[in-house]
Amino acid sequence: MNCNTCFHLLLGLFIQCSVLCLAMTVRNLNSDQFALLEFKDRIVGPQNVLANNWTASTSVCNWIGVSCSILHKRVIDLNLTSMNLRGIIPPHLGNLSFLLSLDLSSNHFYSHLPKELGQLHRLRILQLSYNHLSGEIPSWLGNLKRVRRLKMKNNNFIGIIPESLVNISNLEILNLGFNQLSGQILESIFNSTTLKEINLLDNKLEG
Secondary structure, eight states: OOOHHHHHHHHHHHHHHHHHHHHHHHHHHHHHHHHHHHHTTSSOOOOHHHHHOOOOSSSSGGGGTTOTTTTOOOOOEEEESSSOEEEEEEGGGGGTTTEEEOOOOOSSSEOOGGGGGGGOOOEEEEEOOOSSEEEEOOOGGGGGGTOOOOEEOEEEEEEEEOOOGGTTTOOOEEOOOEEEEEEOGGGGGOHHHHHHOOOOOOSSSEE
């Protein structure tokens, strides 16, 4: 096999790989887009900001509140704080598998947290403060082992603080203040070597 043949063979393989990688990127980005469009269709925003901006005719990476990674072009940050959004947090957000930060604080989300959020294993920041979320704090939050900042103050959460939160080994900030939590404060959570700030004010906790 001469050099010319080798060159054309390698060129052909490079083109095939490039096409395959591009197809996979488009498919994955489409899955992120689908998840966010499903999210948009299930909530209400008085100013129609998402309805007018989040459209299939533009790249999801250019949508308001959305940031994508440079390398993979996947959604890594969703910041919709203080947008006057109302509704139940849809489970489709759990399909944003590259998400690093989710901030839905200062809106009007209510009801329970969808268990599908427990699939966001890359998540570093979860901020849901100043909403009307209710029910018990779910134990599946302990599956999000990379979370560093967990803020869910000023909601209507009830029940105990789940022991599974101790599993979040990188947790630096835990803010569950101004809810309706009860029971014993977890002593084990104070054994964390990473925890820098904890706020449990204005609950019904003991210990």
